[in-house]
Amino acid sequence: MQPLLLKPRYALSVLALMLTSTFTFFIGSAHAVNTTQTPYQTDRKDAGTSNSSSVTIGANGQVVTYGNGAITYTAPDGTKFKMTQTQFVELGNSLFQQECASCHGVTANGVPQNKTPGNFPNLRHEAAAAVDFWIESGRMPAANPRDVQAQRRPPKLSHKEALAIAAWIATLSKTTAWPLIPSTHLKGGSLADGSALFALNCAACHTITGDGDALAFDTYAPSLRNVPVVQITEAIRTGPGNMPRFAGNLSDAQVRDIVKYVSLYIQHPRNPGGLGLGGLGPVAEGFIGLALGVGLLALAGFWVGERQ
């Protein structure tokens, strides 16, 4: 008697079963990851103190500036915009109610009025640098609050308005939330340290050319090509969205080195070899090599080969 498996009908059905199970594996593993996690980080209570060498305390006992030769952090100050601090905070409050309260709530606690607490972050302990980053990078007010990740856009609010909102939010918390608005002194930075630290800390998501790339579940590491110095520093120190917050493991000097490398080389890559091809690496190179190189040569072959 012939074994069952040797009969074509049975062999085929076994093969079909194997193929089907293959596809089941495909489906299974694609859905195996938890999708319910929220991309927002709401808990910033663990904000540490800076590695600063000098701290300036204001008249009311609050921290006004601190920092060192690498980065100075300054509290939002209305006098720079020819306003008293009270007026400045009041401006921030009214702007917040107008632009932000529909999601973050009128008291900035992340609970919109008459709605159950949702996925909106509580901003009451938010640092000035974080507020400034989100507003000045155009991510807030969000184009679509339900987006997994807010996109960089031309900012809707001005520098002054962003700082005013940050100043108002600072008044909601009894302690000063770290960090304040940074200003990075690039002059003394080391490019070599910056490039090494960039490779170690940033390239894993933003890619070594700083072009950014897609991450899992609709999130992405944005391109660093057109990010101002202040916002790079703010992002490293506050960790917006999915980005980890680099607090204890990088000193101010190291952050300054990274920012210097990003602003001088990542944003202005020296392309001594010709066209940079978008920093895409082998994908673009392969396309050019095949389409332009082999394609042109095949056309030339047509031209040469068909000549009588």
Next chain:
Amino acid sequence: MSDTMVKTKRTKKQQAGPYGKLGHTINELDDRLGIAKAGRTFFDKVFPDHWSFMLGEIALYSFIVLLATGVFLSLYYVPSSTLVTYHGTYLPLLGRKFSEAYESSVNLSFGVRGGLLMRQMHHWACDIFVGSIVIHMARVFFTGAFRKPRELNWTIGLTLLILAIINGFLGYSLPDDLVSGTGIRIAYSIILSIPLVGSYVASWLFGGNFPGHIILERFYILHMFVVPLIILGLVGAHMFLLVRQKHTQFPGPGRTENNVVGAPMFPIFMAKTTGYLFVITGVTALLGAFAQINPIWQFGPYDNTSVISYAVQPDWYMGFLDGALRIWPSWSFHSFGYTLPLEVFIPSVILPGIIFNICFAWPALERKFTKDNEMHNLLDRPRDRPVRTAVGSAMLSFVFMLFIASSTDVLAKYFSISLNTVLLFMRYAVPLSPVVGYVVAYYICKELQGVEHAGKRKVPNVVTRSATGEYIATPAPRRVDDVHHELAPLQVPTYVSSEEPPPSTSGVRQVDR
């Protein structure tokens, strides 16, 4: 005729004898080495006039560019993992410590005159080399040029493709930058994933654990000596068989299974192919000069296994392997104290093994299925062999989709789709692509077979309106250029006479096989 003779062109010519100075030298050489016969065979080698026969030459000449630029690079590259401090001109690396291999690669880019151009030409020529091998192979496959008696040359060509890919990978690894270090790491893991022998082979190749200290030296010897030497030898064998078995040709007037109709090597094809050599060198040089490839200074050194960049892809010819690795589900088998990492072993060892073995076996498979054991010197039009064309299309679709799968992150980024969606799509699209490729190609072939004169040059219709309002379409008279003149075949002399050789004639020749 005395010593006081005035040296004019005519007297010089007379002095040189009936064959001229060059002819005299060749005569002397022939007396000693007997080169006339081989030279005659070489000069009279007939090349059929079809542009697609030039595709293989892209590979040949880009290989020559590779050899030339590679020799230049080898003068400056140091294959050493010894740590050195960089003192060059690229500021972000100044004072950093990394391997001498990376340092010498950066230095030959920035410190050596023309070094960067040579490095970029080398890399572009490599991309073009492998690409042209693939399209040359596709031409050979779809026209059935691999059939008896040319199966051996098909095998040699495929081996060349594999060696080209391997050598490309080895070369990509040599600069010891972040990207190539990642590549070596992946290769190490792939070797490790082979059951039973994997760990031993990896340990033997790397001289211990990854990365070790000697892998760059070993890759260097393989990349610039061993593999190129084998490639060179196989290219020689490829060309020898080509001359020995003569070219295939497309069917046409005067073309039979027993002749070759086309232009002779000298002077026509010699002129064409030399010109083509310059075109290929020129395009490579233009790309090398104006399009930046593999900016290793941006990538930085691979000095720490914890340093990794996202979005690292291999060069395009390794893309199908990377794509398979990316989309393969994470299966692994743990039992009896052993782990079988199927998620690495299947896509990166088994899969390419299957792909290349199908290619190797195809001539034999086709002989078996068609029961066709005849000699074939006339080519098929792809549409006339729909099954073969469909199989080739299926294979190309499959490999192409695997290749596309190696850029899942780039696709997700540029089309703003979730990376997971792209991955899921690829997991279905890749296994389905050969089916689609097969069916589409098969029916296109069938449709083309049904169309009379498909693919022939179109003759415009002239529509005239008669006095009664009737429209009449008549084919336009052919222009002079459109008429293809068949040249009368010239008989090739079968011996070299001692008399004045006949003047070299250009035009179509016919030789018996």
